[in-house]
Amino acid sequence: IDPISVSVALGAASVLTGLVTYTDLYCRFAECCPKKQRLNETALKLELEEKLFGQHLATEVILKALTGFTNNNNPRKPLTLSLHGWAGTGKNFVSQIVAENLHAKGLKSNFVHLFVSTLHFPHEQQTKLYQDQLQQWIRGNVSACASSVFIFDEMDKLHPGVIDAIKPFLDYYEQIDGVSYRKAIFIFLSNAGGDLITETALEFWRTGRKREDIQLKDMEHVLSVGVFNNKHSGLWRSRLIDRNLIDYFIPFLPLEYTHVKMCVRAEMRARGSAVDEDIVTRVADEMTFFPKDEKIYSDRGCKTVQSRLDFQ
Ligand SMILES: Nc1ncnc2c1ncn2[C@@H]1O[C@H](COP(=O)(O)OP(=O)(O)OP(=O)(O)O)[C@@H](O)[C@H]1O
Structure with missing residues (x-):
């Protein structure tokens, strides 16, 4: 030697x-950008099942979509999820859980980016500017970390066309100007389609069928068509839809009285207090429910639970 x-x-x-x-x-x-996107499937499943109430479809689809995507070493396009539903049904809450399971710092991570339409893109006359800025921001961030996550909240308040600026990034290209977008994840949140989801849920309720029997196929198509034709969906006549670039339309069902109670209990536990059923009932009883006759669904989901609890 x-x-x-x-x-x-x-x-x-x-x-x-x-x-x-x-x-x-x-x-x-x-914080470092993970070379390989790792997802602890079991942990995510457990977290969704334990923390997200009344959303069997969202739980199922999100798990399936994320597991499939992160297990694939060579995805052909970025993952694009469009979450729809009434206010306070858990869309932001789930996005936060997803973000934390992909990047430990969650929404605070340098690789997770949250855009809120009314905050970041308020003026319709500046659509062109927003499109340029959005493209630059996404290009820069995906160059720095391929597995970046982009969340667009309040899609229904986004001016038509803004989102189409990112269409090339969501498409099946291997690279654009030397950058590959295939490992990124885009999540759109919107109230658009909430009425269609409620109609289906009500139809099940009125015909005595179980909420848990609602399947994705009962809603996904109606949702994508409804959102495409809705001028106030952020995806009105969007090329993202007619080019099939959105992988999953995920419905969030309106929450019932029992779910509101579950939210109150969860919030009490999170505050380190013992669960007091009298308070739970009081808070749930203070919420308003629709439709007028049946009063089944909370019109703000679980959204005001936290503040109502402060006043008990
Ligand atoms: N399905 C749910 N399961 C458990 N907690 C929930 C659920 N939905 C809402 N919550 C609670 O209510 C809070 C508000 O919900 P969230 O912000 O996720 O609603 P949203 O669907 O994004 O509403 P919006 O469309 O108005 O933005 C959450 O932080 C969470 O604490």
Whole structure:
């Protein structure tokens, strides 16, 4: 054995080891973009089942979509989810859970980006500017981290056309100007389609069928067509829909009295208080329910539970 090559090899090995340790150490303190997107399926499943109430369809589809996408080393396009439903039914809540399961810092991660239409894109006459800014922002962030997550809240308040600026990034291209967008995840949140979802849920209720028997096929098509034809959906006549670039339309069902009670209990536990059923009932009774005759669904979902609890 040649002593010189041995020492070169040893030196190289130690530098390499040093480097690996340095990177590990660095990533322990600073946030690093994961080279391979890892998802703990079991943990996500458990979290959704335990924390998200009354949303069997969303739980099922989100799990399936994320597991399939993150297990695929070579996705052909980014994952695009469009979450629809009445206010306070858990769309933001789920996005937060998803973000945390993909990047430990969740919404605070440098690789998770939240856009709120009324905040980031308020003026219709500046659509062109927003389109340019959005493209630049997404390009820059995906170049820095391929598995970036982009969440667009209040899609129904987004001016038509803004979102079409990102169509090329959501398409099946291998690369655009040297950047691959295939590992990114886009999540759209919207109230659009909430009425269609409620109609279907009511139809099941009125005909004595169980809420849990509602299937994705009962809604997905109606939802995509409804959103495409709705001028105030953010996806009105959007090329994202007619080019089939949205992978899943995910319905969030309106929440019932029992779900509101579950939210109150969860909130009490989160505050470290013992669950007091009298308070739970009081808070749930204060919420308003629709339709006028049956009063089945909370018109704000679980949204005002936290503030109502403050006044008990
Ligand atoms: N299905 C649910 N299961 C458990 N908690 C829920 C659910 N829906 C809502 N909540 C609670 O209510 C809060 C508000 O809900 P969230 O912000 O997710 O509603 P949203 O659907 O995004 O409403 P909006 O369309 O008005 O933005 C959540 O932070 C969560 O605490």
